Amino acid sequence: xxxxxxxxxxxxxxxxxxxxxxxxxxxxxxxxxxxxxxxxxxxxxxxxxxxxxxxxxxxxxxxxxxxxxxxxxxxxxxxxxxxxxxxxxxxxxxxxxxxxxxxxxxxxxxxx
Amino acid sequence: xxxxxxxxxxxxxxxxxxxxxxxxxxxxxxxxxxxxxxxxxxxxxxxxxxxxxxxxxxxxxxxxxxxxxxxxxxxxxxxxxxxxxxxxxxxxxxxxxxxxxxxxxxxxxxxxxxx
Numbered sequence: 564x565x566x567x568x569x570x571x572x573x574x575x576x577x578x579x580x581x582x583x584x585x586x587x588x589x590x591x592x593x594x595x596x597x598x599x600x601x602x603x604x605x606x607x608x609x610x611x612x613x614x615x616x617x618x619x620x621x622x623x624x625x626x627x628x629x630x631x632x633x634x635x636x637x638x639x640x641x642x643x644x645x646x647x648x649x650x651x652x653x654x655x656x657x658x659x660x661x662x663x664x665x666x667x668x669x670x671x672x673x674x675x
Numbered sequence: 676x677x678x679x680x681x682x683x684x685x686x687x688x689x690x691x692x693x694x695x696x697x698x699x700x701x702x703x704x705x706x707x708x709x710x711x712x713x714x715x716x717x718x719x720x721x722x723x724x725x726x727x728x729x730x731x732x733x734x735x736x737x738x739x740x741x742x743x744x745x746x747x748x749x750x751x752x753x754x755x756x757x758x759x760x761x762x763x764x765x766x767x768x769x770x771x772x773x774x775x776x777x778x779x780x781x782x783x784x785x786x787x788x789x790x
């Protein structure tokens with residue numbers, strides 16, 4: 564599976580839009596992208612998942628350019644409660660199971 | 676709440692003791708995973724079950740660790756003769772085989788501290 568690279572940390576203020584970009588240069592045709600959010604002392608929480616172009620749900624948007632070598636998680640109008648670690652992962656379609664490989668993630672700090 | 680549940684949420688034990696953790700997956704999910712997470716790091720894969728069959732084990736899972744999933748429902752992870760290096764958060768996740776993109780849903784974790 565493709566290795567992912569993310570910024571170690573990001574800072575933002577309440578009400579701002581936050582974009583976290585993940586690089587996955589070696590992504591394969593059969594790979595898809597998933598983002599998780601994790602608060603201290605809790606399990607990772609699924610945010611969004613996509614294969615190409617743009618995916619939007621009630622909490623975030625995921626932008627994937629045509630070459631799929633990167634993806635951007637967009638959080639609109641963040642609040643203090645969005646302070647967390649965000650992980651970008653690459654998974655493989657139609658396989659027996661997914662051994663998720665987490666990096667160290669991006670620590671987002673939202674300030675008042 | 677129909678999410679993944681784990682019990683206990685916290686466990687403090689002395690070195691050399693045995694501990695057992697339980698995971699109850701989302702009811703219709705046939706895949707179950709265990710991960711371990713140490714401070715400042717992302718979760719690391721330990722083992723995977725498809726129904727009751729344990730199909731993959733990480734080399735991180737030494738012979739002191741054993742996991743079961745009888746009847747393909749809940750799972751247990753046992754650590755025998757605990758060591759201080761076993762102190763970590765143990766996470767369980769479940770998913771279903773429907774769809775071509777798998778989404779794993781994680782439980783709240785069990786935090787283990789070995790003194």
